[in-house]
Amino acid sequence: xxxxxxxxxxxxxxxxxxxxxxxxxxxxxxxxxxxxxxxxxxxxxxxxxxxxxxxxxxxxxxxxxxxxxxxxxxxxxxxxxxxxxxxxxxxxxxxxxxxxxxxxxxxxxxxxxxxxx
Amino acid sequence: xxxxxxxxxxxxxxxxxxxxxxxxxxxxxxxxxxxxxxxxxxxxxxxxxxxxxxxxxxxxxxxxxxxxxxxxxxxxxxxxxxxxxxxxxxxxxxxxxxxxxxxxxxxxxxxxx
Numbered sequence: 001x002x003x004x005x006x007x008x009x010x011x012x013x014x015x016x017x018x019x020x021x022x023x024x025x026x027x028x029x030x031x032x033x034x035x036x037x038x039x040x041x042x043x044x045x046x047x048x049x050x051x052x053x054x055x056x057x058x059x060x061x062x063x064x065x066x067x068x069x070x071x072x073x074x075x076x077x078x079x080x081x082x083x084x085x086x087x088x089x090x091x092x093x094x095x096x097x098x099x100x101x102x103x104x105x106x107x108x109x110x111x112x113x114x115x116x117x
Numbered sequence: 118x119x120x121x122x123x124x125x126x127x128x129x130x131x132x133x134x135x136x137x138x139x140x141x142x143x144x145x146x147x148x149x150x151x152x153x154x155x156x157x158x159x160x161x162x163x164x165x166x167x168x169x170x171x172x173x174x175x176x177x178x179x180x181x182x183x184x185x186x187x188x189x190x191x192x193x194x195x196x197x198x199x200x201x202x203x204x205x206x207x208x209x210x211x212x213x214x215x216x217x218x219x220x221x222x223x224x225x226x227x228x229x230x
Contacts, residue, residue, distance in 0.1 A: 043220045108160040
């Protein structure tokens with residue numbers, strides 16, 4: 001149980017285009033989802049926290065108009081990178097917290113590798 | 118005060134040896150401390166977690182030792198195996214508000230066959 005999926009696993013897009021990444025909790029309801037960004041050989045950097053049906057809370061320094069987050073249901077959150085630039089290339093990971101286990105446990109997705117050319 | 122300091126940055130251990138990774142925090146409001154294992158190109162996977170009401174928790178070859186007064190906690194991997202070679206992250210969170218994690222900087226473990 002407590003499986004989180006991400007789609008796509010890898011995506012290549014051209015500069016200036018937008019790309020959407022989906023995060024789904026497959027077997028539990030996710031009351032909160034988190035989006036992280038990870039650079040090579042670095043730790044996970046929290047970008048934003050989203051609760052179902054409400055606006056996401058962005059961490060300091062993260063552009064909310066560039067990284068659009070939608071948490072439309074208890075099993076789906078999406079991250080849209082708008083007007084992508086090569087510096088947006090990174091490994092994006094989502095996690096979900098919900099009723100699958102301990103209240104403070106997060107279950108992580110497998111990540112999405114974004115390359116902007 | 119929101120930082121979690123993790124050491125060492127990298128670690129090389131012989132097969133069968135004990136791997137020890139340490140973390141320290143400052144925020145006394147933290148009360149949940151998970152450890153995650155991450156392989157290259159994959160998402161982090163929960164290994165083991167502890168709360169401050171116990172000083173040690175063991176699951177298989179993995180043990181967390183927790184020192185509340187020193188605000189430190191560590192991961193011990195007993196009988197380390199080459200398959201344990203990965204990056205390990207400690208994290209800390211409070212059980213109120215957003216429950217967001219503060220991650221350590223990571224430790225790259227290599228277990229030699």
